[in-house]
Amino acid sequence: MENSGGLRILVVDDEKTIRRFLKAALNSKGISVIEASDGEQGVYIALNSHPDAVILDLGLPDMDGIDIVKKIRESSVVPIIILSVRNDESDKIAALDAGADDYLTKPFNAGELLARIRTIMRRLAPRQDGPVYKTGTLEVDITQHAVTVKGKTVKLSPVEFDIIKMLVMNYGKVLTHKRILKEIWGKNEEPEDALHLLRVTISNIRNKIEPDPNRPEHILTEPGVGYRLFEE
Amino acid sequence: MENSFLNRIKGKEFIFSTLLVAFVTVIGSFFRGIIDASNFAVLFLLAVVLSALWWGMASSVFTAFFGVLAFDFFLVPPYNSFSVSDLKYIYTFVGFIITGVIVSMVASRARRQAIETKQREARTAVLYRFSNEMAECETTPQVIGAVRKNVGELLGCSTAVFMPHKDGISDAGSDADFPLDTHEYAVAQWAFSNKKPAGSGTTTLSAAKAFYVPLETSLEAVGVLGIRTADGRVIFNTSEMELVTALANQSSVAIQRAVLTEKSREMELAKKTQALQAALLNSISHDLRTPLVSITGALSALSQDFEAVDAADRKELLQTAYDDSLHLNEIVGNILDMTRVESGNLKLNVRPCDLRDLIGASLTQLKDKLEGRMVAVDIPGDLLEVPVDFSLMMRVFINLIDNAAKYSPAGSEIYIGAKTEGNMAVMTVKDSGFGIPSGDLEHIFDKFFRAVKPRQVSGTGLGLSICRGIVEAHGGKIWARNNTESGAVFFIRLPLGDAGHGGRD
Missing domain, CATH: 3.30.565.10 (Histidine kinase-like ATPase, C-terminal domain)
Known part of the structure; x- marks a missing residue:
């Protein structure tokens, strides 16, 4: 995997123990950590110290997490990973729609977090493989409109290809239903028939690219939120 | 008294009596002059007895007097005149009227008794069916429903039942056409507080549109039954009144039984819930403590003397602590889910x-x-x-x-x-x-x-x-x-x- 050393990551969390644990875990991988204990401080540091990524707790006492994401996104594209507790999908969706890149549900382990960070960093790194995107056994050639799984060519409809392309170009990132509907079908809302179409299309893509469509390995479902392309 | 009954058929029975007398007179006129006129008295006596049996005292007395007049006018010479030629007919008339009145009294008493027996039987059957139906009800709303249905059907009226609620009473079920306004409520409330019937047909608050009878047992007043007859008729006759009282008594007992049953069930449930909560706390504290013990143990061993523990054991201890913390998370997640499911605001x-x-x-x-x-x-x-x-x-x-x-x-x-x-x-x-x-x-x-x-x-x-x-x-x-x-x-x-x-x- 890529060397994540030399990165600077901002951790915004009001819980001291969580900051401490994140600092220890990230430092051990050669990542330096800037800490912020509230939203205001977090936004300030995110915009002025130019960290390589932001880990943001959604439940801060002083500011709404979604507002923090919006504030940062006004003038920065720094990757944002959200930390949230279970059972609050609407918050997750709102944060992702506001521009966050990914989320982790508490409690999470250090390995998971590092994997997410690495994935984001890899996506942002300048590409060497040209128009061909590779994740695991899946290869997508953007210019040739060609998709292969384990070397075998797969025939996809134009819409199916557009979705795969979108997922590939955002791999590791959670794409909300809303975002996919907007980008692929140009819908600004989420009517049930459009969502049905999305589910059907995803199901069809899985039938074509997944070794076992009953247990997807490539296109993972984020319950109630959206989809992500997974890469081991 | 049977006011309504008399009211309704008063006209009819006198017409029947008149017809009966006319019939007897016509029969007698066939034998006029052939047999002695005093013999006709027997025929008229028969008419009196029949009137008494069929239509009651008043009509039989009427038959007796009217019969004497007809007898005198048509059958006693000189015919077609009220004058009497033979003095013996005067005795016949007097004897006839005295006999008629006595027979009337006896026969109409027998009739009344027969009617009363029949009514009593009918009422007993009604009450029996009512009490059976009551016994099958389990909850207060069911009892109230059955009370309203039965009372409504038996008396042909719309009904309402009021139950104690906070400081006063509230509607616990009423027909759509039952007049429910603040005034009626106040009358029902009065009946409830004073444990006396009130409203239409009584001497208390008789301007009310309906009649209110308190539902009370020896212990307490359990509610009020409101009754409004279909045509807005004010008075119930005695037998209807007796029926209402009997129904009200049975209703009271049934409602109280249901209320008490529900109370004791609630108490039992509260007891059970309490026991369940105790079990919950017990189980949760045990379940939470078990992984915590191993986490604390493992971590304390490591933090006390990290260097002294050899590398393999360190890994083992850490793995234990990690596994158990995951388990702990699972338990907390389950408890949270359970709370959401239980609280009903899922x-x-x-x-x-x-x-x-x-x-x-x-x-x-x-x-x-x-x-x-x-x-x-x-x-x-x-x-x-x-x-x-x-x-x-x-x-x-x-x-x-x-x-x-x-x-x-x-x-x-x-x-x-x-x-x-x-x-x-x-x-x-x-x-x-x-x-x-x-x-x-x-x-x-x-x-x-x-x-x-x-x-x-x-x-x-x-x-x-x-x-x-x-x-x-x-x-x-x-x-x-x-x-x-x-x-x-x-x-x-x-x-x-x-x-x-x-x-x-």
């Missing part, structure tokens, strides 16, 4: 969901726990959409699949299936493990119930009751049974709603 975000996706996502989340397991998934190729809350239904599948893994030997197969049956989706999770003792099948979805407790299997006994809570919140059903070969099968049946007509694409 907010369902129901949307059509691809069932295959749902099961796939559950399996992905259980990836580590299913390591080395053969999991067979059998879902029809068509898209099967079920309207559910994706995340909550995932909790159900995760719980069931996790259980299947926990309660079956490592490496054995787990089967997950889904199909449609009519407008239902039926899903199964099958393992080939130890199965469930048949006596426990009913109880495994109860809170804190754990069937077989193999040493290695840990849990709170909440998982399945959470599953049931979630499935039932979706209007579905969950149940279990044992495989014929080995292991247990769990079934979930969910309504498909409008979605789920698979393969619409």
